Amino acid sequence: MKLYDLDLSGNCYKVRLFAALSGMPLELVNVDVMGGEHKRGPFLELNPFGQIPVLDDGGHVVRDSQAILVYLANRHGDEQWWPADAAGQAEIVGWLAVAAHEVRVGPADARMVDKFGMDLDKPTTEAASAALLPLLDAHFSKHDWAALDRPTIADCALFPYLALAHEGGIDVTPHGALCRWMARVQALPGYVGMPGIR
Template identity: 40%
Template sequence: MIQLYGTPRSGNTHKVRMALTFLDLPWDERLTDAAARQSDAFAAITPMRQIPVYVETDRTLRDSQAILTYLAARHRPGDWDGRTPQERGEIALWLSHAANEIANGPATLRLARQFGATIAEAQAQAVTARFLPVIEAHLAQHRWLVGDRLTIADLSASPYLALVAEADIDLADWPAIGEWTDRIAALPGFPAMPGWPAHIAS
């Protein structure tokens, strides 16, 4: 049985949760709050003490992008991780954006607003202001980030953009991003997440 260590409001955990759900894979979710992440038991699973962590028999993976890459290669090769060198390069680009601009921009702002974290506010605002127009312009021309279908690019980039209201960002100002996150939430079996608009989650 797959074990997924995370929390309900973690966007990074939700990336993996979506992948497991869409792949129809059974898993056991282990609630791992901030206190639990400081325990020696959790450090024995991952020395970084971060979520999500994916455990399957004798295999342990950390980092949501790495986990998505593994799941795509094992269960949806080509379909989720790129059918051509061009697609694979584009998917890698969006995974990088998820780990950098999205993490250091909207996700960091949400961390401060929702959880009281101390952040470099001006830097997070600047990263957000630089990145949102880039993905908005891309999605105004494309239904999905890469190709004509859902890929791990969409799974990786979408949660913290769907949650921008929790970072005091009005998604109405970014209609193409909003339509894209709606599109993902309308997929059959989409797992609901606190903060992802409930009227489109099922």
């Protein structure tokens, strides 16, 4: 399976992290994002949205990091990462949505401003982060893992941009339960990091 990837992308890292934790080999194909490769013909045929990550599983193409996590966890076969029951799936998808929206508009966009100079409103990203982090801290003060009381793809989706929050000037250290959850993720067998994660 090929993953169209960039080492500095937290969205791509969600997939690399899950693959490492679940023992799934991936062939990484580096996309020259700085050179605009993701906005040109061959790549746009894979993902008309012009974004990484994209997974190519023997010609079956999946775009969006959350969708790729669901696809790979299903393909993995056992129910550790993605359960068969509707209630469990809904709980996980709720957290995938938080990763795709609240984490994106908060810590992830703050990092886009500070690390990559993206023209976004920094105070808006800080306000979004300030709203999000106490919610996550309260959740992790009652739960070891995001969903189902075990590591799932929900943890893989949430972890990257929270662990990279400092690169956007967002301080997670006052949120002890959140930090302890991040340490639990980093202690999982097979864990891999990415540039910027301490």
